[in-house]
Amino acid sequence: MPFIDPENGYLTVINLFKTDTPERVHRLVGEMRAIVDVADYPGWISSTVHQGQERPGTANFIQWRGNQDLESRYAGDEFKHRTVPVFHEIATYIRLMQTEVELSQRHPSLGDVTEISPDRDDYTVIEILGVAPADQSELIRVQGAMHEWLVDVPGYRSQTVLRGIRSRGVGGTDGGLTAVGQEKDFVVVYSQWDGKESYDAFRALPSADQPAARRASLDKRDSLATSAEWNTYRVVHSRSAAQTTPA
Template sequence: MPHISAQDKHLTVLNLFTTDQPDKQDRLIQEMRKIVDTAAFDGWISSTVHAGQDSPGTANLIQWRSGEDLEKRYAGEEFKHRTLPVFQDITTSIRLLQSEIVYTQRHPSQGDTTEISPDRDDHTVIEIFTVAEGHQDELVAELGQGRSWLAEVPGYRSHSVFKGLRARFLDGPFAVVYSQWASKEDYDAHRNQADADKTEDRRKSEARIDALKTGSDWNSYRVIHTRGAGQ
């Protein structure tokens, strides 16, 4: 199964799609699985499909050997004339985000690596943060080491921070946080906690993130399918 590790030097691509109807999410998943199950692209390592939970949509976390390998895929006739048009027809937004993993943290109960797998029961949350030029590194650090306090939050399992490198359908610098939780209830309790009940470390961290970011959004997901090269 794929793992997220700050020691890995490959490219991580997060393809995020939103739609306005549950049946369109089902079609998105079908189309994504077709691609994943037949993938044999040079430099492709793995793909992991996620189904939206709080809002209709999908996410595909893809690991590539390099950006050059990915650009060959994007330049292909299949991607330009079939894959992209199909997804544009059934989505309300598309973001194709290229990034590098810079930080991972896990609760001690989660072992030595961050695994993403349909065999796990994680409530997964993906957050996208945009940031002004010159402040990306500071935001990435605050989202990572600056939120070490998450390890004390009930239901927290892990969070991984990706630094944005380049993107299609998203302008400007960005960062991505991929987090795993024991349940939706645990995550919602954390997200909706009253300010008066937050720790001092959390209040300081959130104030700094709010000052640095220019925008953010999130959705929750369930991992439903994965495949790697050689499978």
């Protein structure tokens, strides 16, 4: 199963899809599973499919050896003339985000490695924070420092912070990709919780009832972020290339 590790140097691509009906969500998941099950692209490491919970949509957390391998995939006929048209038909929104893992932290009771797997029961949150490119590193620092108090929040399991490199969308059914925003203008926060109840309680706690350290870090984060969007997910499928199997 895939592991999130800042030391492995992988390019992490997070593909977000939004749609408008449960039926289309199931179709998105089915199309993603079909692609993942036959994936054999040069430089491909792993793919993990997430099904939206709070809002209709899916996310695919994909690890690549590097950017050249990803670009070769995007340039291929199968991607441009089969993959893109199918998802363009089903989804109301597509965002393909290239990132690199800056840090991955867990509750001290959960060991040293962040694993993502359908065999786990994690309630996963993916949050996309917009940021001015000049403030990206500071936002990453602030988000990472939040781990100091997150470990005391009931239900918290892990937090991974990813530096955004570039985003692309789908321009049309011809398979062409278009730039979204500027380079380095976003940060992705991928977190795991023990369930919906814990996460909802965390988000709903009024500011007046929050510990001072939490209020201060959230205020600083909000002053740096230009936008924020999130959804919650369950991992429903995953597959890794043979060479990533731990010894």
